[in-house]
Amino acid sequence: MRVNTSEYMIITFSETTRALYMERICKEDGVHGRIIPLPKSVDAGCGLVWASEKRDRVFWITYMENRGIEYEEIMEVSV
Amino acid sequence: MIYADNAATTYFKPEKTIAAVCEYLKHPGNPGRGNNHMAMDAARMVLDTRIKLADLFDCDFDHVVFTSGVTESLNTVIQGLFGPQDHIITTYMEHNSVLRPLYRLGCRLSVCGGSTEEIKKHIRSDTKAVIINHVSNVTGEINDIEGIGKFCRQNGLLSVADTAQSAGVLPVSLKESELDVICFTGHKGLLAMQGIGGICLGEDIDIRPLKVGGSGFASFDTEHPKQYPSALEAGTLNVPGIVSLNRSLDFLKECGIENILRHEQLLAEEFCRILSSFDGVKVYREKEKEYTGIVSLNVEGMDAAAVSDILSREYGIETRAGAHCAPLIHEHYGTESTVRFSFGINNRKEDIRECSEALKEIIKIRGHEA
Numbered sequence: 001m002r003v004n005t006s007e008y009m010i011i012t013f014s015e016t017t018r019a020l021y022m023e024r025i026c027k028e029d030g031v032h033g034r035i036i037p038l039p040k041s042v043d044a045g046c047g048l049v050w051a052s053e054k055r056d057r058v059f060w061i062t063y064m065e066n067r068g069i070e071y072e073e074i075m076e077v078s079v
Numbered sequence: 080m081i082y083a084d085n086a087a088t089t090y091f092k093p094e095k096t097i098a099a100v101c102e103y104l105k106h107p108g109n110p111g112r113g114n115n116h117m118a119m120d121a122a123r124m125v126l127d128t129r130i131k132l133a134d135l136f137d138c139d140f141d142h143v144v145f146t147s148g149v150t151e152s153l154n155t156v157i158q159g160l161f162g163p164q165d166h167i168i169t170t171y172m173e174h175n176s177v178l179r180p181l182y183r184l185g186c187r188l189s190v191c192g193g194s195t196e197e198i199k200k201h202i203r204s205d206t207k208a209v210i211i212n213h214v215s216n217v218t219g220e221i222n223d224i225e226g227i228g229k230f231c232r233q234n235g236l237l238s239v240a241d242t243a244q245s246a247g248v249l250p251v252s253l254k255e256s257e258l259d260v261i262c263f264t265g266h267k268g269l270l271a272m273q274g275i276g277g278i279c280l281g282e283d284i285d286i287r288p289l290k291v292g293g294s295g296f297a298s299f300d301t302e303h304p305k306q307y308p309s310a311l312e313a314g315t316l317n318v319p320g321i322v323s324l325n326r327s328l329d330f331l332k333e334c335g336i337e338n339i340l341r342h343e344q345l346l347a348e349e350f351c352r353i354l355s356s357f358d359g360v361k362v363y364r365e366k367e368k369e370y371t372g373i374v375s376l377n378v379e380g381m382d383a384a385a386v387s388d389i390l391s392r393e394y395g396i397e398t399r400a401g402a403h404c405a406p407l408i409h410e411h412y413g414t415e416s417t418v419r420f421s422f423g424i425n426n427r428k429e430d431i432r433e434c435s436e437a438l439k440e441i442i443k444i445r446g447h448e449a
Contacts, residue, residue, distance in 0.1 A: 015304070015306040015308070015309055016295055017111075017126060020122050021126060023123075024123070036114060044299055045296065045297055045298040046295060046296055048111070048114060048296070
């Protein structure tokens with residue numbers, strides 16, 4: 001059981017469908033990460049975001065650009 | 080039993096569709112509502128279905144919206160896009176799911192035939208859109224929505240296609256046809272469950288939603304999110320319905336919808352060929368037009384309701400009688416009701432022979448009684 005916090009690269013989307021599409025494309029490409037519930041430190045409310053321990057901002061922005069994935073924000077967050 | 084009421088709802092549903100729905104009901108989840116395993120499995124399946132529908136209708140996957148069926152789709156589009164100040168052109172072939180929302184809207188309305196030439200005659204300075212069904216649910220007549228979509232785009236009009244009778248039977252491309260909106264239902268040609276349908280939207284189509292509520296995100300906002308598809312999907316989706324669509328879309332891809340169309344057209348054409356030798360049967364088809372597997376007819380001197388009832392009771396042939404919720408086409412043909420045979424992938428050539436024989440007997444008996 002993991003209870004410690006970790007640093008994640010969090011990517012948010014304007015719509016849940018786009019977050020799920022991110023997961024689908026990453027899975028196809030073998031890119032590591034997973035969908036998590038919206039952390040309170042990112043925003044209040046609910047929703048789904050993409051989280052990855054790979055905290056390489058340039059990698060993610062380039063990857064999403066190449067795969068035509070529209071994101072809202074990208075940030076490092078302790079979850 | 081011969082089921083020939085596929086225009087109402089298709090009889091055949093793939094075994095894998097039925098099995099997938101049953102399996103889902105054992106492990107349900109609410110998509111987009113948290114990341115527990117069941118919710119995520121459901122959400123992935125919903126996304127997968129959007130992608131398959133986007134492939135079928137040639138549109139963007141995040142512009143595929145789920146509804147309860149084509150009636151909700153058309154109501155959402157008509158009430159969310161237009162107002163009483165707009166002039167809208169539609170056809171005499173439309174179903175009440177188009178006509179009644181338009182009447183309620185109180186917009187200025189022109190009704191004409193389903194060709195570009197006829198539509199052109201009705202364009203005015205305040206014309207906002209053309210709403211047209213792809214296939215008449217009464218006669219099976221196929222309208223040229225591709226030509227009409229392109230014509231509308233060239234003339235700065237919005238185009239809305241009702242594909243209730245064509246989705247899964249005829250190819251429909253939002254992008255190639257330059258249509259703005261496609262409304263579809265799941266339980267007819269798409270071979271899915273009743274209670275599921277949707278809307279495919281082009282770019283820059285801003286629809287005011289009929290309903291607002293839970294969206295699974297942006298919960299502290301007082302307004303419902305504006306991003307598609309959530310903008311038009313307040314509340315929990317009909318996930319079993321979406322599961323059924325998902326599996327039925329696989330089946331249709333495997334069969335090839337062009338093969339399904341050919342099968343249904345051949346049956347209908349054979350039926351019409353046999354009927355052409357019968358005295359006292361009026362078939363509502365015109366030579367220069369194209370049709371699907373629907374054949375509407377009347378037997379001279381008989382109420383369509385009586386013919387349909389005898390067919391069901393005496394011969395086990397299931398058809399539909401009545402106006403078929405499309406009142407204006409009856410003005411066009413001078414009828415009040417018809418007997419509608421709508422053939423599907425469940426029907427075989429033997430069914431056509433039996434339907435023809437039954438009609439022959441009904442006419443003969445009626446002739447003796449008269």
